[in-house]
Amino acid sequence: MAVLPADTDYLHYDFRRPTTLAREQSRALELAFETFGRQWGTQLTAKTRVRAQVVFEAVAIRTYDDYTRSLPPTTVMLLIGLEASASGARGVLQFPAPGGLAWISRMLGGTESGADGTTAPLPERGYTPVEQAIVRRLLEDTVDDLRYSFGAQLPGTVVFDSIQHNSQFAQAAAPADLMIIATFRVTVGDRCDTATVALPADAILPALVAPPAGDDANGDGIRSQITTVPVQLAVQLTPLPVTAGRVISLAVGDVIRLPHASHKPLDVVVDGVPVARASAGASGSRRACVVTDTEEIAR
Incomplete structure (x- = not known):
């Protein structure tokens, strides 16, 4: 067994709060987020009146503190209230501030290019009250799309809460809370631009691991x-393995000695598999058997 050096830094793993997703959970989340991306792209196209596309790239589970540390200090975070979150944590729809300003310009009929045809860089700043109102109008249906995309996997109400611009001060969840x-x-x-959606794990994972309604009925x-x-049911003696040469040489009058003792029960067989034992008998003018043991026979 390998021995790690004494100065090795160890990472503590809390098995009660796993930081990985099972394959089935990941696949279910991918399908939901892919649906959400298509819906969001359709909404942006309709409201900005320019071709828009939202492509899902990856999903992971991390603590809220790790998530906010990965974001720029100034960004746009739309907080989403989730009734399903037992901890009271809220969801987050995040995107760069300049990207949102470009969407607002498109929505109001403008372009990103100036009069001379060049594209000026957009500022990294918080939004004014007017810009916040326009962003709300731009993305109000996106929250409904999120609820629609997850279906029963996101129970309860999902509502637009507020807009924050500082990733370190947006208190959507406790630092140690797990987020999808x-x-x-x-x-x-x-x-x-790159955008992210963060949802409390306690609101999503229980619905993913619980069996869907109606499973018992389907079973x-x-x-x-x-x-x-x-199925084909047969009653047979113990089989005797023979060579192909012996079968070819069989003639009328030959006697084949079977390994089945006269006192031994017969095998009840389904598709070549013995499933019970029986004794020979009769039922009126027909041959019959009486089942004496229903334990499956292992050969």
Whole structure:
């Protein structure tokens, strides 16, 4: 066994708060976020009147503190109230401030180019009250799209809460709270920005791991269908393995000694698999057998 040096830095892992997603959880989240990206892109196209595309890139689970540390100090964070969060944590829709200003300009009929045809860099600053009102109008349907995309995986109400510009002071959740972080590439016209969506894990993961409603009923239906499938049932003696040469040389009058003792029960076989034992008998004018043991026989 390898021994780590004494000066090695160890990372503490809390098994009660896992920081990885199971494959089934990741796939379910990817499908939901991909749907949300398409819906959001459609909304931006309709409201900015320029071709927009929102592409889902990745999903991960991280603490809220780690998430905010990865963001620039000045950004746009739309806080989203979630009834399903037991901890009271809120969701976040985040995008760069200059990107939002470019969307506002497009929405009001402007462009990103000046009179001389050059593109001036947009400032990294907080929004004015007027700009905040326009952003609300621009993204008010996006919150509904988020609720629609997750369906039963995001129970309860989802509402637009407030807008924050400082990632270090936006108190959407406690620093140690786990968040589901999705990354998107947002392209509006010629401009491309990176946006993120953060949702409290305690509001999402329980719905992902719980079995969907109706699973028991579906299982009963499958079992009822299986029990009505016809199968071939046979009662046979213990088989005797022989060579192909012996089979070819068989002639009328030959006697084949079987390894089945006269006192031994017969095998009840389904598709070549013994499932019970039985004794030979009769039922009126027909041969019959009486099942004496239903334990499956291992060969």
